[in-house]
Amino acid sequence: MADSSSDILWQLDQVDFAYKNQPVLAEIQLALSAGKCYGILGPNGSGKTTLLDLLCGLSPPDKGDLLYRGTPLYQWQKRELAKRVAQVPQDFQVRFGFSVREVVEMGRHPHLGRFASLTSQGHALVDAVMEEMGVAGFASRSVTRLSGGEKQRVAVARALVQDPEVLLLDEATSNLDIYHSLSILALIRRRVVEQSLTVVAAIHDLNLATYFCDELIFLKNGQIICQGPTDQVLRPDIIQKVYGVEAQVRKDAFSACNQVSYRLPA
Amino acid sequence: MAARPVSTLITGAGLLLLLLISIVMSATMGFMEIPVATVLQLITHALSLGSGDMAMDPIVTAVVMDVRLPRILAAVLVGGMLALCGTVFQAILLNPLADPYTLGISSGAAFGASLVIVLQVVGWMLPTSFSVPLFAFLGSIGTLFTVLALASEDRRLSSTSLILSGVIVAAILSAAIGFLKFVADEQVGIIIFWLMGSLSGISRQNILLLLPAILIGMTVCLFYSRDLNIMATGERAAITLGINTVRLRWVLLITCSLMTALCVSVSGIIGFVGLIVPHLLRHLLGPDNRQLIILSTLGGGLLLLVADTITRAVLPAEVPIGVLTALIGGPFFAYIFKKRQQENG
Numbered sequence: 309m310a311d312s313s314s315d316i317l318w319q320l321d322q323v324d325f326a327y328k329n330q331p332v333l334a335e336i337q338l339a340l341s342a343g344k345c346y347g348i349l350g351p352n353g354s355g356k357t358t359l360l361d362l363l364c365g366l367s368p369p370d371k372g373d374l375l376y377r378g379t380p381l382y383q384w385q386k387r388e389l390a391k392r393v394a395q396v397p398q399d400f401q402v403r404f405g406f407s408v409r410e411v412v413e414m415g416r417h418p419h420l421g422r423f424a425s426l427t428s429q430g431h432a433l434v435d436a437v438m439e440e441m442g443v444a445g446f447a448s449r450s451v452t453r454l455s456g457g458e459k460q461r462v463a464v465a466r467a468l469v470q471d472p473e474v475l476l477l478d479e480a481t482s483n484l485d486i487y488h489s490l491s492i493l494a495l496i497r498r499r500v501v502e503q504s505l506t507v508v509a510a511i512h513d514l515n516l517a518t519y520f521c522d523e524l525i526f527l528k529n530g531q532i533i534c535q536g537p538t539d540q541v542l543r544p545d546i547i548q549k550v551y552g553v554e555a556q557v558r559k560d561a562f563s564a565c566n567q568v569s570y571r572l573p574a
Numbered sequence: 575m576a577a578r579p580v581s582t583l584i585t586g587a588g589l590l591l592l593l594l595i596s597i598v599m600s601a602t603m604g605f606m607e608i609p610v611a612t613v614l615q616l617i618t619h620a621l622s623l624g625s626g627d628m629a630m631d632p633i634v635t636a637v638v639m640d641v642r643l644p645r646i647l648a649a650v651l652v653g654g655m656l657a658l659c660g661t662v663f664q665a666i667l668l669n670p671l672a673d674p675y676t677l678g679i680s681s682g683a684a685f686g687a688s689l690v691i692v693l694q695v696v697g698w699m700l701p702t703s704f705s706v707p708l709f710a711f712l713g714s715i716g717t718l719f720t721v722l723a724l725a726s727e728d729r730r731l732s733s734t735s736l737i738l739s740g741v742i743v744a745a746i747l748s749a750a751i752g753f754l755k756f757v758a759d760e761q762v763g764i765i766i767f768w769l770m771g772s773l774s775g776i777s778r779q780n781i782l783l784l785l786p787a788i789l790i791g792m793t794v795c796l797f798y799s800r801d802l803n804i805m806a807t808g809e810r811a812a813i814t815l816g817i818n819t820v821r822l823r824w825v826l827l828i829t830c831s832l833m834t835a836l837c838v839s840v841s842g843i844i845g846f847v848g849l850i851v852p853h854l855l856r857h858l859l860g861p862d863n864r865q866l867i868i869l870s871t872l873g874g875g876l877l878l879l880v881a882d883t884i885t886r887a888v889l890p891a892e893v894p895i896g897v898l899t900a901l902i903g904g905p906f907f908a909y910i911f912k913k914r915q916q917e918n919g
Contacts, residue, residue, distance in 0.1 A: 335858050364814050390816030403668040403806045404861030418816040463811075470815070476912055 315342040316377075317474060317506060323372035325358055325530075332358045333530045336372070342473065345497065347511050347521030347538070351551055354527040356510035357398070360476050363508060364393050390418035396480040398457050405450035408443055408462050409434070412433035415469030420475060434469055440495060441465040442488075456483040460557055468499075477509035481516070493520045496573035518542055522572040526550045542566055548573075582865045585858070589868030589872040593650065596879050601642045603887035606634075613638055640778075648776040649882040649895075650875035651784040652837045653847050655791065657874020659837075660831040660848030661866050662795050665802040666826055667713050667737055670856070671736035673848035674834040676737055677721050677827075683838035685747050686713025688754045688765050695761045705782070710839035711832065717743055718831045722824075771842035771896025773882050791833045792871060798822055798913045799863040806861065840879045847874050854910065 312437035316339050321355050323336040333355045338362075340346055348356045363366045364540060374381045376389070393416070402411060416430050426434070429500045438444040446454070451462060460483055468476055475496065494557040497520060499505040511517045511550050517524060517538070526533040526551050534541050547555040560567040590667070600615045616630065616638050660673040667676065674680045686709035690700055724739035751769070755762045795802075801822050804812045812819050851873040855866060878895070881902070885893045 361810075364809060366813055385816075386813070386818055387816035390814060393814070395814040397808065397810055399806055400811070404665075404670070404856065406806060406861055410803070410860075410862060411807060414800075414807065414815065417800060417804060422800075462619075476814075534684070551666065 310559075312527070316340070317574055318376040319373070319378075320362075320369075321373040322376075323362065323369045323374055325355075325362060325367065325369050327358070333362070333369075333471050335486075336532060338525070338532065340508060341458075342506050343500065345500045345507040345509070345520060346521045347509055347517040347524045348527060349511060349514065349517055349524055349529070349550070350497065350527035350533075354458045354550075355530040356527055357478055357529065358530075360395070360478050360508065360510055364395050364476055365389055372435055390470065391424075392472055393420065393474045394470040395476040396463045396467045397487065398482070399480040400463035402451045402459075405452050407448050408451055409438070409447040409455070411451050411462055412443070413466045415466040418470065433471070437465050439561065441492070456489050457485060460484055461488065462469070472505075474506040474508065477507065477511075479510055479512060479530070482512055498549045504527055511536070514547070515563075516572075518566045519563065539566065542568065543563035582859050582869070583853075586865070586869055586872065589869060589876060593872055593876045593879070596876060596883070597646055597650065600646050600879060600883040600887070601638050603883060604642060604889075606637055606638070608634055608638060612754075617643075625793040625849055629701065644778050644781055645773050645776045645882070645886070646879060647781050648840065649773050649879040650782060651781070651788050652773070652841050652844065653851075653878025654785070654871040654875035655788050655833045655837050655872040656844060656878070657847040657851035658788070658792060658795060658867060659834050660874075661852035661863065662802065662826050662830050663848075664852055664856075665805060665863050666823055668806060669737065670853055671849070672737065672771050674830065675744070675848075676846065677715045677740035677752070677831075679740075679831045679834045680838055680843055681744045681747040681751070682717025682841055683710040683714040683835040684769055686710045686716075686753050686835075687749055687768065687839055687842075688758075689713070690756045691761070691765050692758050695758050707836065707839035711835045714831045714835035714838070715828075717747065718827060722827070767894060768842045769896075770894035771844040771899075772892075772894050773841050774886075774892065776840065783836065785839065787833055787836050788871070792827055792867065794829045795826065795867050796864070798826060799867055802826075802863040803861070842894075842896060844899055845877055845880065846899045846907060850903050850910075851877055853907070857910065857914065 318338065320336050320338040320339040323333060324331065325333040327351075336359070339477055349360060350356055358367070362369055365384065365386070368374075376384060381389075412434055413426060414569075416426055416434070419430070420426070433442070440445060441464055443458065443461050443465055446458070451459060454462065460480060464480060481492055482493065493516065496505070496507060498506055509521065509522070521538050523536060524538050525535040526541065526546060532545050533550050533555075542557055544555045544557060547553065547568065547570065552573070554573050555568055555570040557566050557568050585655055597614055598610060598617070601617075602610055612634060616635060618822070620639060656674070656916045663672045663674060663676065664670055669676070687706050689710045690705045693700060711796055721736065721739040721743050724742065725735035751765075755765055790817070801817045804815055804817060805819065805822070809819055852866060852870045855869050855873055859865060859869065878899070881898050882895050885898050
């Protein structure tokens with residue numbers, strides 16, 4: 309995957325999506341390449357989650373073409389797609405008292421046949437990822453008794469155990485404290501660099517986005533306002549246009565990336 | 575893996591052993607006391623397919639083999655199926671308080687069967703052995719489709735819409751059953767007795783219907799058991815793990831509705847088995863449906879057998895089994911419900 313520009317995963321052409329006759333996304337034109345980390349930014353209700361839903365086949369577009377690796381997404385077998393695309397939801401809720409380990413192991417589901425149980429390799433992968441995500445210490449605790457942050461780390465662990473080529477993050481770290489959100493994003497970032505993992509992340513925090521993403525996609529009212537490499541599109545005028553706040557972007561030596569500060573317009 | 579209070583394997587083996595002991599013990603009990611050794615002899619003889627003659631009192635043989643064992647096996651199979659359906663309904667609807675009643679399935683089956691009884695009263699002579707199960711099937715499947723149609727505006731059949739639709743349909747059906755009772759006039763006793771549930775009318779044919787049903791039903795449910803586990807982490811998560819959640823719901827709801835209908839047609843309405851057994855086992859052993867489906871089936875069979883033996887052989891007069899399970903199960907369920915609230919609160 310040296311030449312990432314030729315390795316296009318998703319191609320969206322004039323994609324529209326409406327929920328109960330209410331247009332949510334309109335005329336989305338997008339090409340997402342492998343091995344990059346994309347950030348989807350925009351105000352509440354701008355269609356970030358819906359866009360992620362479209363990408364993982366949760367809802368079909370009403371109009372336009374949506375291709376994954378050149379094949380229309382709806383033609384993909386759900387199980388095949390699940391081996392390639394994993395999603396971490398915004399708010400990971402589990403209804404029964406499954407243990408942390410049981411929940412993480414569910415990530416192997418698309419790789420396992422009916423009635424089959426985990427191979428020793430599968431167990432090793434589960435162990436390694438749980439260790440990496442810092443959830444191994446409470447592997448046997450019930451997920452219903454975890455804090456929001458712990459639960460979210462379990463969700464990320466499960467998605468990684470799925471061994472996908474793409475990770476979709478829907479505000480996956482917005483409930484986490486600074487340490488955990490940075491460390492999880494750093495771990496994911498490392499997989500992007502080392503293993504050519506592709507990430508598409510809906511993010512609220514602009515400063516996290518600059519730290520984490522190669523390219524940004526700004527959405528407003530279901531339309532793409534601007535997209536491009538992070539350092540080119542993270543500009544005060546665009547932030548003003550998308551969010552309606554005055555902003556300053558400056559290079560921050562301490563965190564070694566751009567930092568945004570903002571205020572309400574006078 | 576998880577730190578559960580009780581090990582799954584031990585529980586499974588224990589339940590199976592208890593179930594076998596209960597089957598034998600129950601066969602000894604009743605109006606005529608029969609020694610354990612005799613019962614064991616008869617069962618092993620029957621299992622080895624009757625090779626060779628046995629010097630056994632024909633009356634004792636008839637009591638055990640033709641009267642008691644069919645009813646005992648029916649209690650085990652019906653109880654097992656009710657608990658199996660309860661487990662699956664709870665997992666699909668993400669609601670630990672769900673069972674075939676929540677969706678109105680049992681009421682639908684009861685309506686269908688009551689209709690046969692009323693039609694007989696007004697003079698349509700339908701053969702009971704054939705038409706009661708058939709109408710119960712039609713009633714439950716009709717109910718299931720009505721509930722699904724009501725909930726289908728919501729494309730993904732979410733559990734809230736399903737449960738609300740179930741409550742609505744069940745309310746209408748219970749009024750309809752009330753009307754049937756009114757029409758039945760003097761014959762209302764038959765319907766009432768049947769609605770309260772009883773295993774007294776079991777025949778060998780019933781067993782031949784129940785046994786394959788539970789085996790097929792259990793296989794289907796086990797086939798989807800890992801998918802069911804994943805459903806507990808949310809619809810979206812399940813879809814992104816490659817699960818066709820709509821198909822999963824359809825297949826399991828129909829399978830369990832058929833099993834429920836069969837139970838209702840054979841034994842009337844027997845409540846709380848399908849609710850308590852999975853609930854209690856999940857509490858003790860964790861929510862993994864791969865194990866829960868098997869254990870609940872064993873546990874349900876055991877519970878209903880014990881309850882039926884009590885009403886058949888211990889109590890001075892036979893109380894409808896549905897009344898007994900509700901009278902024992904209801905307060906017991908209230909107790910665990912309260913206790914779990916305190917633990918979680």
